[in-house]
Amino acid sequence: MSRQTQAIIHADAILSNFKLLAELAPTSRSMAVVKADAYGHGAVNVSRILQHVSPRFAVAIIEEAIALREAGITAPIVVLEGAHQAKECAMAASHGCILVMHNQAQLEWMLACPEDRRPTIWLKADSGMHRLGFVLNTLPSIVKQYASLITQDTVLVTHLACADDTSNDFTQKQLSAFLQIATQLALPVSIANSPATIEWPQSRGDWNRLGIAVYGGQPNTANVALAPTMTLRSSIIALRDVPKGESVGYGQNWVAQKDSRIATVGIGYADGYPRHCPNGTPVAVNGERVGLAGRVSMDMITIDVTHISNVNIGDRVELWGENVPINEVAEAAGSIDYELLTRVSARVPRIVKYR
Ligand SMILES: *Cc1c(COP(=O)(O)O)cnc(C)c1O
Numbered sequence: 395m396s397r398q399t400q401a402i403i404h405a406d407a408i409l410s411n412f413k414l415l416a417e418l419a420p421t422s423r424s425m426a427v428v429k430a431d432a433y434g435h436g437a438v439n440v441s442r443i444l445q446h447v448s449p450r451f452a453v454a455i456i457e458e459a460i461a462l463r464e465a466g467i468t469a470p471i472v473v474l475e476g477a478h479q480a481k482e483c484a485m486a487a488s489h490g491c492i493l494v495m496h497n498q499a500q501l502e503w504m505l506a507c508p509e510d511r512r513p514t515i516w517l518k519a520d521s522g523m524h525r526l527g528f529v530l531n532t533l534p535s536i537v538k539q540y541a542s543l544i545t546q547d548t549v550l551v552t553h554l555a556c557a558d559d560t561s562n563d564f565t566q567k568q569l570s571a572f573l574q575i576a577t578q579l580a581l582p583v584s585i586a587n588s589p590a591t592i593e594w595p596q597s598r599g600d601w602n603r604l605g606i607a608v609y610g611g612q613p614n615t616a617n618v619a620l621a622p623t624m625t626l627r628s629s630i631i632a633l634r635d636v637p638k639g640e641s642v643g644y645g646q647n648w649v650a651q652k653d654s655r656i657a658t659v660g661i662g663y664a665d666g667y668p669r670h671c672p673n674g675t676p677v678a679v680n681g682e683r684v685g686l687a688g689r690v691s692m693d694m695i696t697i698d699v700t701h702i703s704n705v706n707i708g709d710r711v712e713l714w715g716e717n718v719p720i721n722e723v724a725e726a727a728g729s730i731d732y733e734l735l736t737r738v739s740a741r742v743p744r745i746v747k748y749r
Pocket of ligand 1: 587
């Protein structure tokens with residue numbers, strides 16, 4: 395391996411974040427959400443790191459669950475989008491997966507599946523997000539009609555649209571409407587994602603589904619000491635002096651206001667560094683913060699290192715991590731940490747550090 399562009403995955407941070415969140419909600423059980431390759435960290439990496447503390451894992455689609463099985467992960471895996479085709483019902487059962495049923499077609503596929511090859515199902519309720527799930531007031535009749543599919547392991551699931559915004563009372567509306575039906579049906583519940591687990595204690599149900607917070611992300615208003623779990627780093631591959639008035643990069647997007655020193659770094663949008671990051675977006679060189687200078691290219695970025703001394707080819711550059719909070723980069727790019735993490739591309743090796 396020659397190029398020094400890597401995503402360092404901090405195993406201790408992932409583990410301590412999960413434990414901290416689980417302790418926040420001692421009356422719930424917590425499962426780690428490892429969909430989208432564990433938010434870019436490597437689903438197998440993260441599932442191995444958490445296998446002794448997360449009694450279930452959650453993924454979006456069954457292919458993600460099967461990949462974990464093939465890597466030797468044994469905990470039951472909740473497939474949040476359920477089956478996309480009838481054959482996935484039997485596949486789910488043989489791989490120890492739980493399918494979240496969100497529409498009637500999926501329930502019919504289950505009925506058509508031989509009884510001894512049916513997986514555990516969870517039921518998804520639409521409490522106001524209007525993306526997936528059964529309309530709340532239809533649930534009693536659905537549960538009655540498909541009673542043969544419901545077991546003691548069946549959980550009633552819903553998802554909150556605004557849990558990261560403590561000033562929005564829509565969350566309370568969703569909770570009240572959902573809990574009324576859940577009480578009536580006497581089923582265990584799973585409501586909270588990360589921001590809900592942190593900010594809305596009433597949403598902590600039988601199972602909390604922890605995604606972004608395991609990876610260090612939390613609502614702006616929250617005050618939980620979560621650690622960054624990924625350091626995206628690269629190195630300086632070229633250095634040059636750029637005289638006042640000269641431009642750098644595509645479209646002459648940055649112009650030197652004075653004689654400047656520009657470093658070229660071996661990472662670009664093909665690695666998942668956001669192309670929309672403007673001039674001045676923070677990066678750290680040898681731990682010191684400097685700014686982007688010029689448009690992000692496919693394989694490289696250029697940064698202004700005029701103000702720091704002793705910069706050399708080969709020096710380490712942090713794109714996000716301990717010195718540059720990922721949220722600052724996300725904000726500069728008009729995006730969110732979820733997107734930045736999941737877009738780190740396959741070209742970037744994930745290196746798990748156990749400290
Ligand atoms: C992705 C997802 C989660 C995890 O959300 P975070 O905000 O990352 O904690 C929980 N529930 C469902 C249904 C999801 O799709």
